[in-house]
Amino acid sequence: MTQNIAILGASGYTGAELARIIATHPSMRITALSGDRKAGMSMGEVFPHLRHMNLPDLVKIEEIDFSTIDLAFCALPHATSQAVIKELPRDLKVVDLSADFRLRDPAEYEKWYGKPHAAVELQKEAVYGLTEFYRDEIRTARLCAGTGCNAAAGQYALRPLIEAGVIDLDEIIIDLKAGVSGAGRSLKENLLHAELSGGTMPYSAGGKHRHLGEFDQEFSKIAGRDVRVQFTPHLMPFNRGILATVYVRGEPQAIYDAMSRRYADEVFLEVLPFGTLPSTRSIAGSNYVHVGVVGDRLPGRALVMVALDNLCKGSSGQAIQNANLMLGLEETAGLMLAPVFP
Template structure:
């Protein structure tokens, strides 16, 4: 069986990544592509690397007929996404890649994103899209909210540890190193090649990054008490990848065991042998997440390091993994491609 797919926001990087992945999928077919300023253009004009594919021209979203669409990916900016999704047919399956439906409490949304949520009905039904931890809910969901790419990285590192009670909840530090495609295709001076390459820096310092809303929500729910991590992202001169370095209090061997067991049957999350740590270059372009654990020289202190590709496992790959579940397709379909190295 072939399912008919729409992608809204097809001219951004996560849109392009969805097209790339779906092109290698055995039972999905893209029948509509939506965009704003680039509507009317062909995919070959917007993304010459996809010129070999037979794809529809980009349309304004209101030009799209959703009657025969089986599932819609929405890769739009937050705030835009909620109003677009509220206007879609109410029974259309949707995987949203924006931040609009990640936070269950509308006050949290307003606190972190600065505007009132305008699609509360949809927000109430949305399922948080971290596949490995919400798999059963996702299978029956109508609307799935893709996680933040940083938020995914940190949660792969920490969720099993918080659940198992093997780390000190008041001493969690997450230092993330993020590649530039995570900032999207927006025209900002600090994203220019001449500005960014050859240098690196911290941003959203002081634990002000919006993905903290997701950490707070999820970690506190797991722990059954408020948990606040200290989190600093850094912008690195590379195009793809997030490397998360977690400084934790706990026994490294116990941490390693806990993570190994948690992900033992997961096709995409791979825990390295104790003492080894991952590199972003080894997951590039793939849906894999590699996690390593190392004991510090000081007792009861441990390092957890995770690597994933922000555009794949961190957003579009995750979105496709969720769509597979929602359409009752094999979860790994279209997602087993090996990383690109070198």
């Protein structure tokens, strides 16, 4: 049975990535696309790489007949998303790609995003969308909140280790490199080619990055106590991809064994042989995650490295993986494409 899909906010990078992946999905058909500022345009005009697809033109959200839609992906900006979703039909399944429903505590949302949440009841209903750790809850969810792409990378590195109790919870450092597409498609001076190409820079340093809210929430929940990590992201002059290097205190072999056990049956999580380093080149354009564990020269310390594609497994691919579960489809449907190389 084919499922009718709407993509709200289809004129952004994650909207285009959703369309690209769904193009070969065996059970999904895109029947509505919204893009407020680009309403009336074809998807091929907005994204020439999608010209070959037979897609509906972009319209305003209020023009969509949701009675014909089985599931909507909401790829809208933060704050806009919650305002739109609370007006959608209550029986419509929704996968949100913004930050609006990731944090369960309204006070934490206000702390990290600077304004009160406008749909608190929906915030309570939403299921956190890190598929491999919330699979059962996602299957029965009406509203699924996609994770932050940086937050996904850090959690893939650390959740199995916190669960297994093999690292010191008070000594965790996440150093992360992110491709520029993670900043979105809006025009920003610091993202101009002349400003970004040939260099790199940290941003939101010193505990200011909003994805720390997700780390605090999820790691503390697993540990049963407060866990606060140090986290610094860096903006890199490549289009897509995330590489997280996580510094931990613990025995390297025990860390590797815990990681291997936890991800042994996960299709999209590949734990590399001990000492092998992952690369963003090896996962580009795919829903796969590569995890590496390396012992440090200092006894009792290790490095855990995670590479994933921020637009795919970090956002749109993850969203489709969750939608598959919500619609009763094969979890991997449409997502088995090999990475693009070179």
